[in-house]
Amino acid sequence: MSEATPATIERLSRRTGIAPDYIRDRLGPPAPGHGPGPAPALLADEAMIERVLVQETSFFRHAAQWTLLGSLLRDGSTFPARPLQVWSAGCATGEEVWSLAYLLQSLGSGASRILGSDISPTAIRIAARGTYTRLEAMGSFRDLPEFARNAFPRRSGESWSAPASLRSMVRFEVHNLLDPVPAALEGHPADLVFCRNLLIYFTEAATSQALARLAGAMRKGAILVLGAAESMRPTALFEPLEAAGATVWRRTAAAAGTGA
Numbered sequence: 001m002s003e004a005t006p007a008t009i010e011r012l013s014r015r016t017g018i019a020p021d022y023i024r025d026r027l028g029p030p031a032p033g034h035g036p037g038p039a040p041a042l043l044a045d046e047a048m049i050e051r052v053l054v055q056e057t058s059f060f061r062h063a064a065q066w067t068l069l070g071s072l073l074r075d076g077s078t079f080p081a082r083p084l085q086v087w088s089a090g091c092a093t094g095e096e097v098w099s100l101a102y103l104l105q106s107l108g109s110g111a112s113r114i115l116g117s118d119i120s121p122t123a124i125r126i127a128a129r130g131t132y133t134r135l136e137a138m139g140s141f142r143d144l145p146e147f148a149r150n151a152f153p154r155r156s157g158e159s160w161s162a163p164a165s166l167r168s169m170v171r172f173e174v175h176n177l178l179d180p181v182p183a184a185l186e187g188h189p190a191d192l193v194f195c196r197n198l199l200i201y202f203t204e205a206a207t208s209q210a211l212a213r214l215a216g217a218m219r220k221g222a223i224l225v226l227g228a229a230e231s232m233r234p235t236a237l238f239e240p241l242e243a244a245g246a247t248v249w250r251r252t253a254a255a256a257g258t259g260a
């Protein structure tokens with residue numbers, strides 16, 4: 001049985017930013033005989049949101065972006081000061097965050113701080129546990145680049161648990177990207193923000209609101225990484241930086257509104 005009435009879909013879309021058509025597809029048609037009626041309880045909303053979310057992710061997903069990021073980190077002009085303040089918004093089950101921690105530590109930036117956030121409490125629990133098992137196919141370790149191959153499980157059934165040195169760099173938090181920036185970033189503008197494969201599900205209005213939120217959390221010159229298949233028009237807030245077959249976005253000096 002689904003409670004996906006038009007009013008419910010509209011409410012969930014306003015809450016998450018996800019487009020109504022996509023929510024409708026994920027939840028299926030309303031149960032027969034379900035009229036407009038009173039709004040379902042908040043708890044039901046949480047459960048429905050979990051059903052709508054797509055938590056597809058893997059370590060070092062989209063190799064070209066990691067190659068570009070590695071060269072920006074090495075050349076020093078994009079990230080002149082260390083340690084770095086990093087935010088992975090919509091980090092799902094955390095593979096992206098642990099990949100960032102591994103890359104930064106291997107480049108000598110092990111004192112950096114990385115915040116991983118997601119709207120899903122279930123995903124954040126898995127992320128914070130930091131233990132992943134290699135599956136036969138399509139698992140967390142399917143995209144490992146050459147430089148990381150030896151550090152992560154190579155055989156199906158083997159597990160990897162984040163070591164203490166990476167755990168000390170990372171914290172996770174349940175956070176809705178449409179809400180004000182997490183308190184952990186207040187007064188600590190981010191040098192690098194990942195927000196990959198999330199805005200593709202958003203309405204246009206929610207995308208603008210989310211980009212304004214992200215911009216508000218970043219210092220001038222900071223880098224925003226979107227999903228490899230996601231693009232945007234250059235705006236007053238972000239300009240493209242292209243190299244090595246990937247595009248990232250540099251925060252301009254323009255002031256960000258709340259977008260709310």
Ligand SMILES: C[S@@+](CC[C@H](N)C(=O)[O-])C[C@H]1O[C@@H](n2cnc3c(N)ncnc32)[C@H](O)[C@@H]1O
Pocket residue numbers: 015016017018053054055056057058061089090091092093096117118119120123175176177178195196197198227
């Ligand atoms: C497809 S996953 C992307 C994971 C990772 N960034 C990657 O590219 O591999 C999208 C994530 O966005 C999260 N998400 C969706 N709407 C959100 C919102 N309004 N605020 C925060 N996270 C959201 C989902 O829970 C999901 O974990």
